[in-house]
Amino acid sequence: MWGFCRLLHRKVPIKSMALKALMSTLMTVCALSSSHAAESIQLVHSPLDARDLPTPGDFITMSVEVRNSRETNLKVRLAASRDGKLLDIGLPPGAFNESDIPVYRVQLPAPAAVMTYQFVVQDKDGGFTVSDRFVLRRSCIPTYRFEVPANAVDAAFKQEVGTLMSKAKSLEATTQHYENALRLIDDLRGLLNE
Amino acid sequence: MNKHFFLGLVPFLVFFSTAVAQPRVRSEIVVRVQVESKSPPSQVLGLVLSKGSANQEKDTKVTKIGDYLYEVLFKVPASTIDESSVATALVITKDDQWIFGSMTPTLVSNPDGELLNVPECAPETVSDKIQQGHVAPFKSLVDIRSARADLAKMQIGRLLSDEFIVKLRKAEQLFGVSRTTELSADLPPAELVDRLARLSDAIRDFKKSQQAAQ
Numbered sequence: 098m099w100g101f102c103r104l105l106h107r108k109v110p111i112k113s114m115a116l117k118a119l120m121s122t123l124m125t126v127c128a129l130s131s132s133h134a135a136e137s138i139q140l141v142h143s144p145l146d147a148r149d150l151p152t153p154g155d156f157i158t159m160s161v162e163v164r165n166s167r168e169t170n171l172k173v174r175l176a177a178s179r180d181g182k183l184l185d186i187g188l189p190p191g192a193f194n195e196s197d198i199p200v201y202r203v204q205l206p207a208p209a210a211v212m213t214y215q216f217v218v219q220d221k222d223g224g225f226t227v228s229d230r231f232v233l234r235r236s237c238i239p240t241y242r243f244e245v246p247a248n249a250v251d252a253a254f255k256q257e258v259g260t261l262m263s264k265a266k267s268l269e270a271t272t273q274h275y276e277n278a279l280r281l282i283d284d285l286r287g288l289l290n291e
Numbered sequence: 292m293n294k295h296f297f298l299g300l301v302p303f304l305v306f307f308s309t310a311v312a313q314p315r316v317r318s319e320i321v322v323r324v325q326v327e328s329k330s331p332p333s334q335v336l337g338l339v340l341s342k343g344s345a346n347q348e349k350d351t352k353v354t355k356i357g358d359y360l361y362e363v364l365f366k367v368p369a370s371t372i373d374e375s376s377v378a379t380a381l382v383i384t385k386d387d388q389w390i391f392g393s394m395t396p397t398l399v400s401n402p403d404g405e406l407l408n409v410p411e412c413a414p415e416t417v418s419d420k421i422q423q424g425h426v427a428p429f430k431s432l433v434d435i436r437s438a439r440a441d442l443a444k445m446q447i448g449r450l451l452s453d454e455f456i457v458k459l460r461k462a463e464q465l466f467g468v469s470r471t472t473e474l475s476a477d478l479p480p481a482e483l484v485d486r487l488a489r490l491s492d493a494i495r496d497f498k499k500s501q502q503a504a505q
Contacts, residue, residue: 206488211409240411242415245417268437269436279446282451
């Protein structure tokens with residue numbers, strides 16, 4: 098591993114942005130593996146209650162307090178596996194909360210079933226601190242189905258209502274997702290035109 | 292940059308992976324990872340990542356199981372698995388694309404593996420309080436919501452104009468977040484959000500690292 102890390106620091110021209118991003122992450126990992134965690138910094142995160150999760154695809158806000166630091170522009174990352182897919186997000190600059198502690202926040206789509214994640218922070222001296230590992234797991238995957246007991250009075254009528262209610266709920270979620278997508282498209286337009 | 296150099300480095304990329312696995316009482320664990328790829332794989336690596344180490348398994352078997360779907364199978368000595376282990380696979384295609392497979396649910400206690408075991412929520416029951424006269428408002432609600440969803444989709448279609456969608460697709464490829472299905476307004480809405488969010492994060496991250504380098 099040390100060999101890899103030394104190699105990473107050689108100056109080699111890289112053409113692709115993907116490779117640049119890869120290099121950047123790898124350098125972070127190498128530094129992480131070779132550094133002692135900065136003792137002074139503490140990462141405090143209160144995990145969401147899975148019962149409060151919105152429907153999959155809706156946004157959740159994750160936040161982490163960086164204690165024993167006065168910086169709001171540290172490099173903080175969220176490394177996660179969401180529904181089996183890797184996710185590695187750099188958090189935007191933090192802000193002080195009411196207790197005067199820097200808090201970093203990020204919004205991301207809620208998982209369909211489960212997400213495991215950790216926060217990683219790099220302090221100004223180059224040291225790294227890794228938070229505990231958190232697991233956010235739904236007890237069940239949300240559906241929009243309605244059922245009518247077979248022996249219900251007016252079963253056919255209730256079935257019709259159930260179908261309508263199911264459609265209405267599903268359309269509500271769909272619209273919400275499209276509105277989120279519109280917001281992201283707007284965001285991307287800005288990013289790509291900068 | 293030498294491709295093999297990167298191959299050696301890739302396991303560390305996934306070092307942060309947070310899924311957990313429990314050892315089994317078997318000497319070898321068979322890992323199956325599904326990978327989406329438009330082009331046939333030319334090189335395949337099985338990757339097993341544990342807290343302090345990363346192992347590559349070059350002895351892999353690749354089977355085409357769908358139009359663009361491949362299954363990578365490899366064996367891992369049980370002794371190399373610990374509680375932090377997680378497995379995936381890296382496929383390098385003939386046109387030199389790098390594609391990671393999903394985290395395998397084969398390692399039974401991997402929380403992500405439980406995706407397959409999480410049941411659907413029980414359906415709600417239609418209340419007995421609903422009466423015949425309530426059907427019309429529900430129909431109206433469905434019509435209104437349907438119109439709203441159509442409008443939002445139309446707006447997305449308009450915003451994802453030819454030029455812009457080409458830009459986004461190119462960016463997905465550049466940042467390594469491309470998938471087999473092309474980005475378009477016709478994707479399932481939750482997937483569309485996921486793809487756009489990933490792309491937005493990747494671009495923002497890249498810009499930040501560029502600024503830091505200056």
